[in-house]
């Protein structure tokens with residue numbers, strides 16, 4: 001029977017990576033928050049790979065941290081191996097990636113949540129949203145309790161009507177043996193949300209005792225670990241090793257021989273999977289010319305012998321999985337601890353959301369994470385903090401926080417998903433960010449910590465520290481610009497040693513640093529007045545000076561971009577009134593309801609001619625919308 005339980009300012013449904021960030025943000029902003037999870041053992045659970053970060057995703061974690069979120073600190077405290085990826089390329093695409101001790105990651109996040117004031121964690125399955133007059137009023141759970149609320153953030157991940165696939169074996173289920181959420185989808189439909197079906201998959205977890213690492217290539221972590229959080233000073237741990245091995249023709253033959261038993265081929269799986277994390281059977285079909293694929297053995301923690309087999313996601317029947325894994329060098333006698341499977345789940349069309357992640361139609365109702373059609377822990381965490389901050393600002397009747405494409409990868413992510421109805425799970429990649437020279441992982445704090453401060457998530461102490469760092473960067477840049485290096489014999493000897501042209505006349509140190517062969521550290525012998533600076537400050541000074549020309553060029557592009565973003569489109573606009581707009585554009589604009597000309601220009605199906613028409617219309621009707 002239903003009964004009235006406590007009231008909260010915010011209810012967050014789901015305690016995965018999105019839900020944890022969302023609930024922490026609202027509670028830290030001082031709002032009484034209830035965080036619900038189907039099972040408390042699912043708090044910050046990683047149902048797939050035991051890692052945080054990676055290309056593009058590492059940037060997101062840095063940004064979450066810069067805004068005052070938890071993911072960066074959590075992985076810093078629980079990592080067991082760390083690597084900066086892409087160091088052979090420019091700093092814009094350097095990306096941190098760390099292996100986590102999966103259980104330690106969950107325990108620490110749960111502990112932080114349990115000890116955060118204003119935050120209540122509860123094992124309950126949300127079954128119904130209570131909506132009145134287009135406002136969220138409460139959430140009903142499976143036990144009958146009705147919790148009242150003013151705002152709600154839905155972060156249900158891959159649980160909604162979850163269905164598991166392993167060959168012909170198919171059953172209702174959530175990730176990693178959890179049970180699925182089978183009621184909330186109907187409530188979302190009743191509230192007017194159109195749901196779609198996506199799918200994802202995971203490889204087997206195998207028993208380390210049955211692996212022969214001597215037949216694989218060892219993969220070490222970095223000698224010096226770069227932390228994710230700007231607040232972590234240093235990380236000094238004994239890192240574990242990962243191992244690399246490869247599939248071969250025998251593996252591929254087993255896959256090809258059993259393809260007709262794959263639910264991907266039989267058509268049983270109707271959901272669309274993530275293009276950039278294909279299953280091994282998809283890789284073998286799609287890249288038929290490749291005779292091998294790489295597989296990484298990643299230990300799942302320090303207190304377990306379970307090993308995650310990266311690259312071998314599959315939904316073939318269990319006995320086929322075991323046979324194909326055993327064709328791989330070092331895995332001849334492998335024993336499974338958990339089998340690979342695919343999962344299909346319901347998610348909404350994120351075009352139903354504003355850039356704040358609030359529903360366009362129901363006030364106070366926000367969505368974040370995989371429910372919005374994205375994939376990945378980091379994408380989920382990034383949306384979680386934005387939705388949490390905005391739910392808090394909504395309660396405070398304050399201006400919402402919207403990050404644009406020139407400010408953050410988080411801005412790119414949200415702008416992409418709300419404007420384009422993606423027909424596959426969305427994964428962040430550096431190539432999606434057009435201003436990626438500005439959106440580096442090293443400067444996430446410079447870009448976002450002032451915003452985190454404004455919304456109330458950055459403490460006085462952290463902010464003071466941040467301002468000191470910023471001032472130190474500016475001071476050192478100025479010193480290098482005004483310090484001239486003279487063409488003495490000593491200087492030219494040092495330069496020759498670095499393989500760069502000697503000087504014939506004096507040159508500012510900053511100018512010298514622009515040469516590709518020269519690093520900030522290497523100038524030390526000819527820079528006697530150099531102050532003691534932190535590694536972070538030195539890195540920032542070097543990047544900002546070295547790439548100054550390119551950065552300035554992107555800054556100019558951003559000015560143009562902002563002009564279009566600032567051209568607001570009034571909420572009350574009636575697109576059918578605008579002569580010259582094509583029918584397709586009218587439909588798309590009516591459905592997305594862009595806030596600016598800039599946003600309108602990124603909607604697929606709205607072309608430059610439509611934008612020109614819209615522009616002219618707004619100019620001619622400025623009076624009409626002056627109070628809108």
Ligand SMILES: Cc1cc2nc3c(=O)[nH]c(=O)nc-3n(C[C@H](O)[C@H](O)[C@H](O)COP(=O)(O)OP(=O)(O)OC[C@H]3O[C@@H](n4cnc5c(N)ncnc54)[C@H](O)[C@@H]3O)c2cc1C
Pocket residue numbers: 013014015016017018019036037038039042043044045046047048049124125126127155156157158159160175176181184200201202277341342343368369370371374375376377378380381
């Ligand atoms: C098999 C599989 C493979 C994946 N592969 C990867 C991968 O390799 N790497 C990667 O980064 N991502 C992977 N993902 C996706 C990754 O798990 C998600 O992107 C990420 O966890 C999403 O975070 P989230 O917070 O949106 O949801 P989740 O982490 O799924 O958390 C959802 C939370 O909502 C709760 N919940 C759901 N419904 C209700 C309800 N009705 N009431 C109360 N609580 C509810 C759950 O208990 C849980 O706490 C995979 C997922 C699965 C299942």
Ligand SMILES: NC(=O)c1ccc[n+]([C@@H]2O[C@H](COP(=O)([O-])OP(=O)(O)OC[C@H]3O[C@@H](n4cnc5c(N)ncnc54)[C@H](O)[C@@H]3O)[C@@H](O)[C@H]2O)c1
Pocket residue numbers: 048049051053054055057083085097199200201219242243274276277296297298310311374375376377425
């Ligand atoms: N939500 C989903 O549906 C879903 C499903 C599967 C995967 N994913 C995403 O895919 C990502 C995994 O994808 P990926 O396969 O491209 O890998 P990745 O992004 O984690 O790693 C990128 C590259 O790093 C290198 N690398 C990985 N592990 C390493 C190790 N232990 N040692 C040394 N080098 C290593 C490899 O070259 C690898 O291809 C996850 O971060 C996740 O977000 C999402």
